[in-house]
Each structure stands twice: as C-alpha cells, then as structure tokens.
Amino acid sequence: MPTSTPPSSPSSSPLPTDQQLAQRRQEQYETLKRNLALACLVGCPAIMALPPRKLDLYTFALGAVWVVSANQAARSYTGRGVWQHVAPLADNSALPTERAREVQRALREREERERGEREALGRRDGVRERGLLEKVWMGDEKEGWKERRLQEEREALEEGRGYGSMIMEQIWEVWNWGKKGEGEGDGSKKEGDS
Template identity: 50%
Template sequence: MAQPQPPILTPEQRLAQENAQRNTRVIRNVAIGGVILCPIIMLMPPRKLDLYTFSLGLGFYLSADHLCESYYGRGLVTQLSPFRAVGELPTEKAREMQRVLREKREEERRKLGKGPEEEGLLKKIWMGGETEGWKDRRLEEEKKALEEGKSYTDMIFEQIWDVWNWDKKDKNGDGKKKE
C-alpha cells in the first residue's frame, strides 16, 4: 500500500516551517519555566506586594494561559469557567443529548412540583423547622413574656434549656423534667 507523500517544499518553505517549529518549542519551554519559576520567585524573601510581585503573577498567568491554550485550544479562564455556553460541546450529538437530558429534568420537576419538602438544603439548614411568619410569632411570644414579667435573661435561659433538652418537656408542659 502506498503511503501518502508529504507535499514537496521549496527550501524557503522548509526553512520557514523549521523556524516556526523551533519558535513554538522555545515558547512552550519558556511557558513551562514561567509556570514553575514565577511562583517560586514570588515566595522567596523579601515577600511583599509590589510591582515586581504583580509582574511575576502576570508572568505566571500568561505562561499558564499559553500552555492551556496549546493543550486544550481554549484559554485558562474559559477552560476553568464553570459557566460554559451550550455551543461549546464538541459535537452536535453531544449538544442534542444535553438538550434531551435537560428537557427530562424539567419535565420531572413539573410533574413532581416543588413542595416544601424539596426546598434547598441551604434553606433547610438556615431556617430550621420554621415556616413563613416566624418573625411575627417570635415577636408576639416575646411581647407576652415581657408582659408576664419575664426578663430577656429568662427568655434566653429558656431557649438554652430547650436546646439542651431538645425541646423535651414533661407531661404537664411546664418545661421541667420529672425525676
């Protein structure tokens, strides 16, 4: 089987191609050196934040960006960005699959509906078991306690007692456990 022959180049074209390859190799080696040496030099004493440190940081970023672009075809910021556009997927089949999966997720959400049990974890942790209007209820409880003659110290100790005993009360409901 005959192997395809590379195109015949003139001596000037061959020389230009070799120079381009050599320049690419040198730039890549300088970028690798910049990624390694710039942080090391920045960490050497005296450590201070000045124009010299800023220029070393810029050198590190540009070196890392060049290496990232040569390996992946994208710059460092776009490669590490969590928010990528849909059009960045490599093939049409991948974009179609992503669209189908997104539609399925949306359909499941519509079918199930979003009830209080499906609230986000962060909101559950932040709010605890409280529902809407908790501030008003808390203010009313505080107002009643102050009218009964309790002080803020008493209310704080009651809350600490409730937390310590996990809000367990005896059968009478007076907040004291029977022994």
C-alpha cells in the same frame, strides 16, 4: 598581492536579512514566554505556600498569574488556550455524535419536566419550596415564625423574665437540639418522668 574575492550575491550573504532576524526574534520571544509560563506554573503555588499563608491581594495576584501562565502553556503546546478547551464542553453542538445530542436533549427535557412538577406540587399544597441557602439559614422554621417569636417574647416579659434569661433559653435550646431545659418552657415534665 592581494587576492580579490568575487562579489557575493545578496541572497547568499552570511549576514541575516531583516526577515530572518525578525523570525529568529519571534522564536526567541515564544521560547521565553513558554519558559516563563512553566516557571510561573511551578513558582506561583510555591510562593503561595510559603509562610505567612494568608488570603490577600498578593495571593490573588499570584493566582491570576498562575491562571494566565497555565493558559499560555496550554496555548504553546496545543495551539489553543485553556478556555478554548473548556468552551466545547459547554456547547451542545460539540458533542461527538447525534445519539449523544439526543441523550442530552432527553435529559434536559426530563429535568425541566420534573422541575415543573415540583413547582406545581408546591403551588397546589400552598407551600413554597425553599432553596438550599434558605433551608440552611432558616432550618425547620415554618412561615409566621417572627410572629410566634414576638408572642413568646411578650409572654416572657409579662412573666417577669428578662432578655438575658430569654437569650440563655435560646442558647440552651440550640445546644440541646431543641429540647427545653429543666424547669423552663411550658411547664412540661422532664425527660424520664412519667
């Protein structure tokens, strides 16, 4: 004889509901994202280190994937992405105490005051202060260097020297840190002569 089982209620059914199924899929998706992010955090630098090591589109793509995976890993562990961790550091209001905000404000004011003093001093002397890039590019050259170079070039051409000898003279000057070569230049004595 067949035994009949009482009908079960929908809430106690062994089959998952749509909501439970969606929640389980979301958890699986988050686990997959976290594991993939961790794999990319290790794998991308390893692939970039393999030969041939070159800086090309693929290297930049691997770097971008690494940054995205680092952001995802940070988000999965802390709930905030990398950029959300960095942003409070740049925000003045995120400092922990009022005393820290006062110190930072005082430092900024002093920095602005010193910058203003340097600019005023530069204007008073009539000499503009060069930036770092300009200092590296131009070296110790003063204003009007183009005119001086053109004058030197005209004088050298009038003396009968060619461009090849002027180029070699420039190379010699750079190689020897600004010292003139033997018998070259303005006719001055060699080093060591009295």
